[in-house]
Amino acid sequence: MFGQFPAEMEASLSEALEIVRSTLQSVEIIRRNSLAKPRDNWYVGPAATDQHWPALEGYLENEKRWDPDAIDSIDESSSEVVSLLANPAQEQFRCKGLVVGYVQSGKTANMTAVIAKAVDAGYNLIVLLGGVTNKLRAQTQRRLEGDIVERHRHLWQLYTTADDDGDFVRPANGQFTMPVTGRAQLVVMKKETNRLDAFLRTVERTPTKVLRSLKTLIIDDECDQASVDASNRDDSPTRINEGIRRIIRALPAVSYVGYTATPFANVFINPHESDDLYPEDFITDLPRPKDYFGTREVFGFDPDDADKDEGASAGKNMIRKIPTGEVAKLRPAGSRAQATFVPEITAELEKALLWFLITCAIRRRRGQVASHMTMLVHTSPNVSQHARMADVIRAWLADCANDLATATGEAWGRLERVWDDETAKVPLVNGDEPALMPRELAPWLDEVLELLEVAVENGISDERLDYMNGAKTYIVVGGSVLARGLTLEGLSVSFFLRTSQQYDTLLQMGRWFGYRFGYADLPRLWTTGDLALNFRALARIEDEIRQDIAKYREIKGATPLDLAVRVRQIPGLAITSKAKMRHAYRTSISLEGKHVQTIRFDHLKEHIVSSNWSAAEGLVNEARTKGTYHAERRIFTGVPLATVRRFLRDYAICDQHMDLRKDMLLDYLDKAADDLSSWNIAVVGTESGQASRRSLGFLGPVPTNRRSKLAESDEYADIKALMSKRDILIDAEETGASKGDSWADLKLRRPAVPLLLLYPIEAESKPAPRSHSRTGEPTRVALDAVGDLLGIGIVFPGSLDRSGGYFSVELDIPTPEQLEETDGASASND
Numbered sequence: 001m002f003g004q005f006p007a008e009m010e011a012s013l014s015e016a017l018e019i020v021r022s023t024l025q026s027v028e029i030i031r032r033n034s035l036a037k038p039r040d041n042w043y044v045g046p047a048a049t050d051q052h053w054p055a056l057e058g059y060l061e062n063e064k065r066w067d068p069d070a071i072d073s074i075d076e077s078s079s080e081v082v083s084l085l086a087n088p089a090q091e092q093f094r095c096k097g098l099v100v101g102y103v104q105s106g107k108t109a110n111m112t113a114v115i116a117k118a119v120d121a122g123y124n125l126i127v128l129l130g131g132v133t134n135k136l137r138a139q140t141q142r143r144l145e146g147d148i149v150e151r152h153r154h155l156w157q158l159y160t161t162a163d164d165d166g167d168f169v170r171p172a173n174g175q176f177t178m179p180v181t182g183r184a185q186l187v188v189m190k191k192e193t194n195r196l197d198a199f200l201r202t203v204e205r206t207p208t209k210v211l212r213s214l215k216t217l218i219i220d221d222e223c224d225q226a227s228v229d230a231s232n233r234d235d236s237p238t239r240i241n242e243g244i245r246r247i248i249r250a251l252p253a254v255s256y257v258g259y260t261a262t263p264f265a266n267v268f269i270n271p272h273e274s275d276d277l278y279p280e281d282f283i284t285d286l287p288r289p290k291d292y293f294g295t296r297e298v299f300g301f302d303p304d305d306a307d308k309d310e311g312a313s314a315g316k317n318m319i320r321k322i323p324t325g326e327v328a329k330l331r332p333a334g335s336r337a338q339a340t341f342v343p344e345i346t347a348e349l350e351k352a353l354l355w356f357l358i359t360c361a362i363r364r365r366r367g368q369v370a371s372h373m374t375m376l377v378h379t380s381p382n383v384s385q386h387a388r389m390a391d392v393i394r395a396w397l398a399d400c401a402n403d404l405a406t407a408t409g410e411a412w413g414r415l416e417r418v419w420d421d422e423t424a425k426v427p428l429v430n431g432d433e434p435a436l437m438p439r440e441l442a443p444w445l446d447e448v449l450e451l452l453e454v455a456v457e458n459g460i461s462d463e464r465l466d467y468m469n470g471a472k473t474y475i476v477v478g479g480s481v482l483a484r485g486l487t488l489e490g491l492s493v494s495f496f497l498r499t500s501q502q503y504d505t506l507l508q509m510g511r512w513f514g515y516r517f518g519y520a521d522l523p524r525l526w527t528t529g530d531l532a533l534n535f536r537a538l539a540r541i542e543d544e545i546r547q548d549i550a551k552y553r554e555i556k557g558a559t560p561l562d563l564a565v566r567v568r569q570i571p572g573l574a575i576t577s578k579a580k581m582r583h584a585y586r587t588s589i590s591l592e593g594k595h596v597q598t599i600r601f602d603h604l605k606e607h608i609v610s611s612n613w614s615a616a617e618g619l620v621n622e623a624r625t626k627g628t629y630h631a632e633r634r635i636f637t638g639v640p641l642a643t644v645r646r647f648l649r650d651y652a653i654c655d656q657h658m659d660l661r662k663d664m665l666l667d668y669l670d671k672a673a674d675d676l677s678s679w680n681i682a683v684v685g686t687e688s689g690q691a692s693r694r695s696l697g698f699l700g701p702v703p704t705n706r707r708s709k710l711a712e713s714d715e716y717a718d719i720k721a722l723m724s725k726r727d728i729l730i731d732a733e734e735t736g737a738s739k740g741d742s743w744a745d746l747k748l749r750r751p752a753v754p755l756l757l758l759y760p761i762e763a764e765s766k767p768a769p770r771s772h773s774r775t776g777e778p779t780r781v782a783l784d785a786v787g788d789l790l791g792i793g794i795v796f797p798g799s800l801d802r803s804g805g806y807f808s809v810e811l812d813i814p815t816p817e818q819l820e821e822t823d824g825a826s827a828s829n830d
Contacts, residue, residue, distance in 0.1 A: 033080060036097075036282035042087035043121055045079045051182075052116035055151035060109075077286055078113035084282040085255040088122035088215035094248065095255040098223070098279030101286045107259050108140070110286060111219055112147045114257070118217050123255075124179040125216040127199070128188045129244070132225060134164045135457075139487070140221060141166065141188040142468065149186065157185045170198050175206040179213050191220075191227060196243030203250045216254040220244070220277075223258025227277060245275055317426055317779060320526045321712060322348050322497060327528070330497055331380045338382050343389050345396045349377075349495055352526045353396065353475070354418045356493040357404065359522040360452075360473055361444035363492075366430055368518060370471050372489035373448075377477045379497040386456045390477045394454050401449055407442050422524070429521045448473060492519060496527045529712035533656075591668050592798035595728065595743065600654040603709075603717040603785035608652045612790045613694055615650040616758055619643065620697040623681050634699070635731055636681040637753075644679045644756055645669055651792065656716045665794075675797070680731040681756045684793075692760045692788050704760040704788060708767035708780040717783055719761075723793040727757055752797045759791035 005013070046053045057075070060066040086093035101107035115126055130140035142162040149156045157177065160168050168189040176185065189195045203211070220227050227244055248254055258279065322330075326348055332341035345353075356375040363373060377389060403409030419438045427434055455463050457478035465474060467489045476488060516523055525532075602608045620636070623629070627639035645666065653662050669676060683696065685703035696702045709717035725746055729735045732750050765783035783789075 033077065033287060034084060034282050034284040036084050036284075037280070039084070039281075040087065041083065042089070043079070043083040043085075043117075046075075046117060046120065050117070050120035051152055051155070052120050052148060053113065056113060056116045056148055059147065059151060073287065074109055074113050077284075078110055078117055081110070081114050081257070081284055082117045082121060084284065085118060085123075085217065085257070086253070088118075088124075088253070090253065091212065092252045093255070095281045096248075096277060096279050097255070097257045097282040097284065099257060099259045099284045099286060101259065101261050102288060107261065107286070108143055108221075111221065111259055112144060115144070115217070115219070116148050119184045123215045123217045124183065125176065125185045125214045126187070127216060127218045127247075128186075129191050129218065129220045129223075129227070130188050131222055132191050134167070134190070137167060137188060137190045138162050138164050144186070144188060155183045157183065159185065159187045160189060167192075168195050168199055170202050170205075175202060176210060176214060178210045179215075191225075191240050191244075193239045193243055196240065196247065200243065200247050200250060203247065212252055214251065214253065216251050218244075218248070218254060218256045220256065220258040222260055223277070224260045227258065241277070244277065249275070318524050319532050319712065320348065320351070320524055321532075322346075322495075322526055322528050324528070324714075327497065331385065332382070338384060341385070341388075343379065343385065343392055345392055348526055350396070350414065351418050351421075352493055352495045352524070353393065354415045355422055355524055356475065357445060357448055357452075358415065358419060358422070358438070358441065359492045359519065360448040361441040362428070362433070362522065363490075363519055364444040364447060365441065366518060371518075372467055372471055373473045374488045374491045375475045375493040375495070376488055376491060377475065377495045379495070383458045383460055386458050386461070386477050390454050390456045393475060393477065397449075397452070397454070405446050405449055407439055426521055492516075492523050494523075494525045494527075496525060496531065529714050532712040533710070533718055591665075591794075591796045592672070593747065593796060595723065595747075595793065595795045596660050596665075597722040597793040598653060598657065598660060598791045599719050599722055600657045601717045601719070601785070601789050601791070602652070602654050603783060603789060604715070606786045609785060609787045609789060612651055613696075613788065615647055616790045617695070617697040618650070619647040619681070619758075620683070620699055622646075624698060627679075627681070633730065634683040634685075634702075637731065639679045639681050641669065641673060641677050641679065644681070644754075647756075651790075654716055676754050679754050679756055680751075681758065682727075682730045683758045683760070684727055684730065685760055690762050693763065694788065696758075696760065702760050704762040705791075706765045706768075707759075707761045707783060707789075707791070708765045709783050711779055711781050717785065719783070719791075722759055722791045723757065727793065728755065728795045730757070731755055747795070750795065750797070754797055755795040757793040757795070759793065761785075761789040761791055763788050 057071060060071050060074070061068070081097070081099060084095075084097055086095040099107070099110065101110065111128075115128075119126065128140060128144065130137040141160060145158075145162060149158070159171065160166050168187050179185065187199065189199065206214075227241060244256075248256055256277065258277065326346040329344040329346050330349065331343065332338045352375070360373045363371065377393070379385070379389060400411035403411035404415060406412075416438050428436065451473045452475065453473065454475045454477070455465060457463065457465055457476055461478075465476065465488075466472065472489070474488075622643050623636040623639045626643050627636045629636050648662065648665060648669070651662075653660055653665075683699065683702055685705055687703055689703040689705055691701040692704050694701070707719040707722065709719055712718070725741065725743065726735070728743070728746055729749060731753070734749055761783070763783065763785045765785075767780035767782065
């Protein structure tokens with residue numbers, strides 16, 4: 001009808017046709033990271049007509065200079081979360097989900113991407129519950145405005161601002177406005193009862209016609225904090241929990257999504273209380289981001305093979321130990337001493353301060369002049385101590401400034417010694433830096449001293465970290481406000497003495513996790529040996545939660561209501577507050593298809609070391625008479641359960657063991673007795689090993705194993721790994737293990753019989769040279785036990801897929817005295 005179109009118009013029409021086709025094609029979001037209820041595939045990813053996500057994507061690429069792979073990861077994971085929300089085209093809906101990330105891993109980036117895509121998809125009221133402090137809420141508001149709102153400011157109606165006092169108040173007209181297609185309304189408010197009440201009253205005053213048009217997305221940042229019901233009664237929830245629940249009830253169309261890196265409290269919400277916040281619709285475990293600087297880098301990871309432990313599993317050698325003797329000079333011994341105690345600049349604190357100055361100078365030399373640089377000093381929960389610590393640091397800087405600026409004097413000599421020590425342990429990696437001398441940093445060090453600020457950040461301080469107006473160089477002294485949510489930009493040095501008796505609080509204190517682009521060789525963490533070991537233990541426990549979610553994902557038809565996430569108990573630590581655990585069964589997990597091993601030992605307690613060896617002597621003697629002994633491999637077969645149980649009853653497991661308790665173990669043996677009636681037992685030792693000091697029953701002296709301990713451990717020995725993969729095939733027909741074999745692969749080749757492994761461990765157990773040759777300082781030290789130790793490993797038959805049985809045990813909840821230093825323990829704390 002119109003004749004021939006010009007070539008340019010034809011090309012435009014073809015391009016338009018392809019855009020339309022791309023929006024209509026059948027696409028399915030692969031929910032690779034989620035456990036979810038079945039649902040319609042209403043969201044298939046960003047469309048060509050979207051506005052907010054393309055703008056955010058361009059901002060990340062062009063202004064924030066994100067790596068394309070990182071943007072792709074955020075794109076994929078945020079699309080997965082949005083696809084699990086309720087379809088905003090529906091008139092009424094209620095959806096509740098949980099997103100589990102990593103501490104300081106970019107959860108906020110995922111949140112902003114989810115918000116952008118949700119608004120593009122039709123959600124028009126975004127409510128972000130941004131922590132419990134004004135500073136954290138304001139930080140979150142600024143982040144959202146900078147990442148999303150400023151790209152299309154005319155499409156947003158804001159009810160809150162980035163000022164400290166910019167939290168939600170009832171609008172002048174007392175109600176929400178009628179949403180406009182393509183536009184969205186934004187609320188960023190604290191989890192505080194007055195704010196929640198004001199929001200609820202606004203909802204209740206909003207006309208029904210407007211209310212029915214609102215499609216609400218509530219994102220609860222740090223949802224394990226304050227949101228979880230911590231009352232003692234189901235019919236009387238805590239006010240914040242009840243406030244959130246009332247808001248969800250009042251809105252006709254709402255999706256609620258909690259974000260946290262520590263879901264210990266959330267997985268204990270009563271899943272059968274439909275009105276509560278249990279994530280009944282979906283649980284998403286965000287993938288570990290590329291270039292993330294996390295627990296593996298800081299604390300290392302558990303090796304698969306104890307005989308190949310040195311090297312990659314040791315971490316980046318960034319932990320420096322604060323001696324026990326210095327602790328008393330850094331924080332008061334108890335609440336009575338707080339009023340008069342004044343901290344000191346101890347030897348290790350001075351080293352940390354000097355290394356921070358060095359890292360700032362190195363980063364400036366590397367061209368990172370426009371980047372933030374921060375040191376964290378976190379020694380006490382008491383706010384009066386924060387001010388005093390800041391004062392002594394300022395005084396130290398004043399005393400040392402001239403020496404450091406002129407590269408002369410005693411302070412400069414101490415800086416040179418720190419330089420030598422640290423660069424020997426972790427060599428610098430950029431360009432000519434391996435040959436760099438500290439005097440060459442003088443021009444940049446002078447700039448650092450000029451720009452350096454010492455700030456106090458806690459619940460009552462008037463100071464505030466300001467990362468918005470130019471690059472900052474901070475030494476930040478503070479308390480719990482720094483231990484959750486608040487981002488310390490460019491953190492390179494942490495001096496961390498603060499403790500906690502709860503998993504979630506302790507893990508959230510790990511502000512040193514995150515991204516360290518261009519300076520991953522510089523971060524250091526000064527802390528006590530016990531804290532370092534507890535963090536390493538928590539990293540394993542956190543990983544087990546993710547493994548549980550992954551396992552349930554593989555079960556066809558499984559939903560979050562089928563997910564019984566199991567959280568291991570560390571004696572002396574609470575998983576979360578006792579009130580938040582009132583719906584948790586006090587259970588131990590089934591050990592079917594698993595293997596367990598002792599890795600922590602009371603190596604200096606002679607009565608325990610001796611009695612454990614005696615218990616093993618009795619076991620091998622009895623196993624000889626009750627079972628069959630195969631001398632060529634030191635294996636006993638057909639040993640009755642009663643013999644094994646008697647040994648385990650008499651064997652003392654270290655109280656500091658992170659994942660193996662005697663009551664849990666014995667209880668499982670009793671409940672699963674029918675399947676564990678006959679055992680194989682093997683004595684594992686290296687033929688080149690030193691003969692044991694004592695006879696092991698009728699076997700006489702036996703070859704021992706060398707298991708050095710981690711350098712951080714003092715009062716007890718943490719050897720990190722006891723078993724080697726090949727050991728679990730010691731009683732199998734085919735005993736060879738290949739390098740690529742996993743534990744699961746090897747277990748398939750085992751007989752369907754439980755296996756108890758006895759490991760005589762040489763008392764001295766010096767570390768292998770390779771355990772410290774790379775860095776100049778040992779990651780391991782000699783065991784130096786009072787006698788040869790006796791470690792045990794157990795391999796249980798069966799399939800991991802059926803390891804969901806629950807058997808009741810008692811949890812070790814800390815006493816009030818142990819909890820004295822946790823958040824909220826005192827009115828004077830922050």
